[in-house]
Amino acid sequence: MTFDSGAGGRTAAALLSTLVMAGACLPVALFRLVDGDEGIFLAAVRLVGEGRALYHDFHFPQMPVVPYLYAAWMKLVGLGWYEGRLLSAVLAIGVGMLLHGHVASATRRPWLAFGATAALASSALFFAWFPAVKTYAAGGLFAFAAYVILEARPRRWTPFVVGLLLGMGASTRLYLGALAPVFAGAIGSRAPSRRAGWRQMGAFGAGLVLAFAPVAFMAAADVDTFLFNVVGYHGLRTAGGYLGDVTGRVTPLRWALDPTGPEGATAFQFSLLALATLAVVAVTLRAQRRPPLSAAAAGVLMVVSLAPSPSYAQYFCLLVPFLVAHLAVGFERLPAGRARRGLGISLAVALVAQVAVAPIEARRFLVTGWNVPGILGPSDVPNWRLPVVLAVGAAVDQAVPSDAGPSVMSFWPGYFVETRATIAPRFENPFSLFYSSRMSDAEAGRRGFPIWPELAVGLASSRWPVVVFGNSPHSRKPQRDLRGYLLRGGYVLVRRVADAEIYAAQAPPGGSQ
Numbered sequence: 001m002t003f004d005s006g007a008g009g010r011t012a013a014a015l016l017s018t019l020v021m022a023g024a025c026l027p028v029a030l031f032r033l034v035d036g037d038e039g040i041f042l043a044a045v046r047l048v049g050e051g052r053a054l055y056h057d058f059h060f061p062q063m064p065v066v067p068y069l070y071a072a073w074m075k076l077v078g079l080g081w082y083e084g085r086l087l088s089a090v091l092a093i094g095v096g097m098l099l100h101g102h103v104a105s106a107t108r109r110p111w112l113a114f115g116a117t118a119a120l121a122s123s124a125l126f127f128a129w130f131p132a133v134k135t136y137a138a139g140g141l142f143a144f145a146a147y148v149i150l151e152a153r154p155r156r157w158t159p160f161v162v163g164l165l166l167g168m169g170a171s172t173r174l175y176l177g178a179l180a181p182v183f184a185g186a187i188g189s190r191a192p193s194r195r196a197g198w199r200q201m202g203a204f205g206a207g208l209v210l211a212f213a214p215v216a217f218m219a220a221a222d223v224d225t226f227l228f229n230v231v232g233y234h235g236l237r238t239a240g241g242y243l244g245d246v247t248g249r250v251t252p253l254r255w256a257l258d259p260t261g262p263e264g265a266t267a268f269q270f271s272l273l274a275l276a277t278l279a280v281v282a283v284t285l286r287a288q289r290r291p292p293l294s295a296a297a298a299g300v301l302m303v304v305s306l307a308p309s310p311s312y313a314q315y316f317c318l319l320v321p322f323l324v325a326h327l328a329v330g331f332e333r334l335p336a337g338r339a340r341r342g343l344g345i346s347l348a349v350a351l352v353a354q355v356a357v358a359p360i361e362a363r364r365f366l367v368t369g370w371n372v373p374g375i376l377g378p379s380d381v382p383n384w385r386l387p388v389v390l391a392v393g394a395a396v397d398q399a400v401p402s403d404a405g406p407s408v409m410s411f412w413p414g415y416f417v418e419t420r421a422t423i424a425p426r427f428e429n430p431f432s433l434f435y436s437s438r439m440s441d442a443e444a445g446r447r448g449f450p451i452w453p454e455l456a457v458g459l460a461s462s463r464w465p466v467v468v469f470g471n472s473p474h475s476r477k478p479q480r481d482l483r484g485y486l487l488r489g490g491y492v493l494v495r496r497v498a499d500a501e502i503y504a505a506q507a508p509p510g511g512s513q
Contacts, residue, residue: 039414
């Protein structure tokens, strides 16, 4: 019995894989610079935990699983930034362990499974984005779990569970549903007969329908509102809408593959991964063998990751587990020969190179903030450190009046996640403020979007007891332009934390605010 196939080897490889995944994900969860979207997600988590209805009571531009999943988690552990990051890290570690189990089972080589897990953990696209409070950890776990179960030893319940998991993934990030035809085709083609294939694809479809049932129920209350939030809103984010911004879709792919571009070492790693994938596919086809299902899944995800408007290089993080699975399993299934030996050496060198540059990207996302999305430059880095965000929240709690439920306003609701103050209506997602000018004021009001004139009037009339000028989804110029209205409304600066300014409205003479 070889060390690879022995129980000791399997246990040691699995344990090391767990440690590597935890070592990659937990420090990022604790120390990563905050991504602006995280504030939107966690504000939504807080609001649904308070009983507010997603989409109807406030604007939310994603599918519903993340707010409700994280809200359920925080009912157990408490509401907070670190609690949200911890759940994302646990889900990310789960993806790594699924990868390890899949490769170990498919190849009978636990140390190859450990190498695959190391490749995943050292990929900056993975460790920088999965532990953040966004859709990647939950959506990626559901979709990859569906793939792993489909590739495992078939059982009667396999198609239904695959459909259920993929449906949960699409209920987290909508375009993950594009994997449904790929998985359905695999289920049908592997069935012992055509009749059995139709029956199994029916079970797969039943799983999808069951997973989507809560979403359908939520949408049925107001289909127009649901579709606008999840789909229609994204057409406002670029001047060309869905169809007019072709360059905006291609550019992130170019950046993700160009090491000299803004993604730096992340692009170096992803280009290595892409080239290695193409090499394994080429050798597989030359040997007249069918590439693993993971190759088709990754190809579909590559295409649909360019569908959002605008698209970003970070979207490709969902491909990484599938690409790594393809490399490990696809390589192991190649016939012995010179091509396989040469490819094996190349993959080993690529893995070493990827691991070697991983600390560069870890430092970028944890320390320097260089070209990290949302960070405007070196001087902006301290504003996006989690302790600073929490300090702003603590200062807000000190500034709000003592009466229950005072509303507070900011260009970014991440400050208010852990405060006792009520987030001002229409400013639960201030990102929408920057796109409300692309619709009529009446339409913006109907959609729950704030508009610039309303904001100016609100500041001039001291509508909100506390206003925070600080982090923003775009530049800080609008805040500078509105400062005159803020001062006209009688607001006074009561606290400054880094660049964030906390203003309180002065009580009118003879009364209280």
